[in-house]
Amino acid sequence: MKIMVIDGNSILNRAFYGVRQLSNHEGLPTNAVYGFLATLFKLQDDEKPDRTVVCFDVRQKTFRHLRFDSYKATRKGMPDDLAAQVPVVKQVLDAMGVTRVELPGYEADDLLGTISRRADEHGDSCVIVTGDRDSLQLIGGGTTVRLVSTKMGQTTYETYDTAAFREKYGFEPSRLIDLKALMGDSSDNIPGVPGIGEKTALQLLHDFGTLDGVYAHLDDERIKKGTRTKLEAGEQSARDSFWLATIDRSAPLALDIADIPAAQADEDALYALLTRLEFKNFIKRLGLSAEQATPRLPQAAVRRVSDATEADTLLDALAGAEQVFALTSETLGALCLLTGEEASVLFAGDFAPETWDALLARLFGGAVKLTLHDAKPVVAALLARGIAVKGVVFDTCLAAYLLDPTQSGYDLPRVALAYCGAELPPLDLDDPAAVSPLGGQEQTMQSCAAHAGAVRAIYTETAEKLEACGMHKLYFEIELPLMHILAEMELVGCAVAPAQLRAFGDKLDARTAELVEQIYAHAGGAFNINSPRQLGEVLFEKLGLPAQKKAKTGYSTNVEVLEKLTGLHPIVPDILEYRQVTKLKSTYVDGLLKVISPRDGRVHTHFQQTVTATGRLSSTDPNLQNIPVRTELGREIRRMFVARDETHVLIDADYSQIELRVLAHISQDEHMIEAFRTGQDIHAATAAKVYGVPLDEVTPQMRSSCKAVNFGIVYGISDFSLAQDIGVTRKEAKAFIDSYLETYPGVARYMEEIKAAAKEKGYVETLFGRRRALPELQSSNFNIRSFGERVAMNTPIQGTAADIIKIAMVRVADRLRREGLQSRLILQVHDELILEAPVDEQQHAMRLLTEEMEAAFPMDAPLVAEAKAGHSWYDTK
CATH class of the missing domain: 3.30.70.370 (Alpha-Beta Plaits)
Structure with a gap:
């Protein structure tokens, strides 16, 4: 049997710091849980274990703490956002039926060691999954270790058996304990021998094999005098460190290796958890479906309306309804209208075309108060038919966006999963088969009712939240009216001149050919200019230009790198121009020609509001x-x-x-306000104040530098970035920023106050109440927290x-x-x-x-x- 044993705290911790900040619509942080599960599923696919066990630490002192109070004393406490996810991941594991173990007085490492020993004795193989190198000491027999590392959402895995460990370290895995005993481990506050670092410790073990071997040969000439003195003075510390670093493989764990249960998921509980966490892809991966949905959406009675008289009667009734929840698509091939406990479904194929258009015109004419999800495409389609739209009083897609503007999408199934805890059945009303009499109209009707019910449930929750968050005016006076305007703009489009475009494309092609010949001449031969690897070899090996560190994929040849090389060789500006010209041709000339409508010769862009x-x-x-x-x-x-x-x-x-x-x-900065009120050039006015010169003595260079700060300051520009932008040293850039903030004290005050307020409230907002949550401000990771501060200011x-x-x-x-x-x-x-x-x-x-x-x-x-x-x-x- 193959057993996979996972260090739960280690993997969860690495996921928390390696995966970008995520949260569900309730504000519950979810990035660590997401990263943990992604790692778990990846490992199950790779390793195909017969049993999986996840080990966790218990939040109380272990036997190591009882003997040495200083053990791990320097470790920072767990961030609140991570602590909130620990019980959640345990709930998910329990719902999945994955065996989970923890033992008061012992660390997860001890449980990993104990299980792997028992597995080996039982004749089973064991794969330990951890992000902690301490567990490498457990390698041997049937035990291997997979080290996990996660950074910016990218997870890598290294597998170690005895041979791989020996190749990297030069000694047996169990000797890792001796290494830590000599060099210590600051992360666990294991002292080792003061003054002995990794290089010396490795050499000592290479020469003498073990810690005991080192102390048995203190008089050996291979040990330098200074090292010998440190070893003699630190022997007790080394012995104590050896004890602390040794994983206990005999923990009194009540787990029978021969009787670890196979995972049996509680699908209802698991579905409820994953829907709450908004992990739609994981729901799909595990084969969960709407049948397990908890809570369920209320089921409305469904009826088909198929003649004009019945449709008119329906519209008469709907005109008196307080709210009608409508479902349709850009093709307008079907309608679902939900009010009360009944959903009425109408198919365009049941009506004459002119009758159907008349029904649409009446429905959307303003007498019926309609709520849709993502109404803009429908409004645009109606306008294209010459039907004026007045009756859309709410769009749940816009509401969901305002309440959580950092999500990656707001399609109805995704939002229903977040707000209703339900996965909707598949439905595509733009698919002719869905509305054809020869297709599955009965299934379409049931699915339409479910989707319309989701719109109603989302409306109920989001409408209340918009009011509670103070976004009523933002929604009803800005976003909802704008939706109609954008639909009109998309329909009207903009004329382009195709003949001019083609002529411009020919001009760009000619210039590209010239640049290619020049670049080849500079390089001394032809090569693929579009290949970063080949370009890097030409620039940094053949031509000898100064390069940044070479990565596995080759040299970096991005714009920032090339701009720093400008002036060192004539090939560089030619390459930069080549990239600009070819992008103009492919993206704008060819791209625009492809999207000119044959109907009216205009380009109809799609404006994205969410x-x-x-x-x-x-x-x-x-x-x-x-x-x-x-x-x-x-x-x-x-x-x-x-x-x-x-x-x-x-x-x-x-x-x-x-x-x-x-x-x-x-910011209410009086100096900046005065400059704008009097119509001054703000960049020149800033330069005059910062440099302390009269306005008429401001040079273009002074103005340019202050322009960079003016536009960069609200993005939290750093001295490093400013130094690169204006070509000064980092020290000079810092002095420049300091001088700027002294010039505009209101701006300096705003920057500090908004960061503090955002951290306290958990969000920032515009003058019109638009909010953005900032969980990043609570992160213990400096880079993530700094990002949150920049967003708070901007x-x-x-x-x-x-x-x-x-x-x-x-x-x-x-x-x-x-x-x-x-x-x-x-x-x-x-x-x-x-x-x-x-x-x-x-x-x-x-x-x-x-x-x-x-x-x-x-x-x-x-x-x-x-x-x-x-x-x-x-x-x-």
Whole structure:
């Protein structure tokens, strides 16, 4: 029999520090549990053990502590976020039926040692899984050790048997105890022999075999005088350390090796736990299904509505309902309408096309109060049919996003798992088979009812939480109205000039060919420029440029590395330009040509409202947020975005330094506010104060340095990063940051106060109540905690700026509609809004756009936006 014995505390601890911060929607930290289970499942797949046993420490003194109070005395206590996960992982193991053991007075190491000895005596093989090298002393006989290491979510495994250990250390595994007795172990507060380090200890064991052998040959000439003195003075410490380092393999553990039970999962309990933890992939891996769901979603009665008269009667009844929970898809091939205890399902195939459209128009016309999940695609599909949408009063997808904006997705099955503890049956209403009379319409009806029931359950919980968290206005006055506007913008799209795009692509191809020839000439021959390995060999071996440390995969040739080499060889700027030109061609020229709609010749990007943790919008297919602006060649892409014809223009307005204005307002720094109020160049004004010179004596270099600090300060820029950005020493950068914060004491005060408040409350929020939880601030890991502090400083600034431009979009769209203009919002990119307007509306639309953007939110550092018009996006800049 093969037994796998896991050091539970060790693996859980390594998972906690190696896996990024995770939590469920309740705020319970889950990263350690997730990492532990991922490791467990990986090992079970690799090792295929007959039995698995997990050993844990008990939180009380062991026999080692009773003899030596100093044992492990220097260890820090367990972080609260990790301590909260220990009982959870034990509950999961119990529900899985995995044998779990712990013994008062003994450490998990002793249990590992005892089980492995008993297994060996019983003729079984044993694999010990741990992240602690102390257990390597247990190798031998039928026992091997797998050392686990986890960092930034990446877990690695090293397997040691006697031969592998001997190859690495040069002696037998049991001699690891002698090594620790000599050199000590600071992590466990085992003293060893004071003054003897690892190198000396290894040499002593190589020469004399054991600790006893060392002390039996103290007069040997191979032991230097200084070492001999240390050994003589530290003999008792060495003997004590040997005892402390020895794992007890005879713990009185009540576990019969021959009778370890096979794992029998309690599927109901396990399903409930994993759904609470929101581990959907693990639920799937273990073959659990909605049949084990606890609690279950209430089951509504399902009926099919298949004729126009019955449908009209249904809509009449629904018009008087307080809330109707609707389910449909972009293809609008079926509807499920849930109210009370009844779900009504309608299939488009049961109705004439014009009757179906009339039903949709009536349903979404405003008389029925509808709640959907992820309504934007449905709204866009209805608008494409010419159906105005007025009745959507709640979107549970947006609500779930606002309540927890750091999740990786908000599809209905995922959110139902989080909020309802239920896994929904598969359902794809965009699949023709799901709505076809020849398909599984009966199953579709039942699944629709379950999904609509989940929408209702999610609504009940999220609506209350939005109110409790003070996000009512954010939701109902910003996010929900914006959803409709984004759907309209996606439908309208933006015109591009395909002939110009192709011509620009040809120009880029020609430049690429020139660069390739130049690079080959510099390198002395052809090679694959796109291969980091081959490029690294050319740069750092063939041409001899200074390299960073070579990794297993080769030399690093990323942008940061290459930029540091600029000026050392002419091949470097050519490679940088080559990368820029080929990316422009593949990503923007070829990419845009692929997504031009054959229907109207326009590009219809998809705006993502629930992706970023700060509230900023993003876009896909294509991603218009990353259109290059820093180089002239990159800016040429904007020439390809044009007005629909000669009778229209594009109007672009962007906020001037909105994040700095928000920083000034939130921090109430009087110097920064005054600079914005008087219309000064904020970067020059900062430079004048920091450098102590009159404003008219500020040089471009001074301004550039202060610009880097102005934009970096709210991101928690470090002296190291600033030094790299502006080309000074780290010491000079630190002095610069200190001087900046003295210049703007309100900003310095804000940075400290927001970090303290975030740590106390567990979250930060924007001026409009948008929240972001920050469990990272409680981490004992410095890097994770520092990340949390940077987010705490930045989120209220960037998030408020995101809220403001969303408010501006709502105001602009409403005013265009109220004033009966034909101008329409077509793009939002970072801090700028773009309208497409008839030429005869140009001046009116420009004034309207500027007014609404500047009036979006009154601040002590006033918002400033400037509108410009042109036939192309490039012309408006």
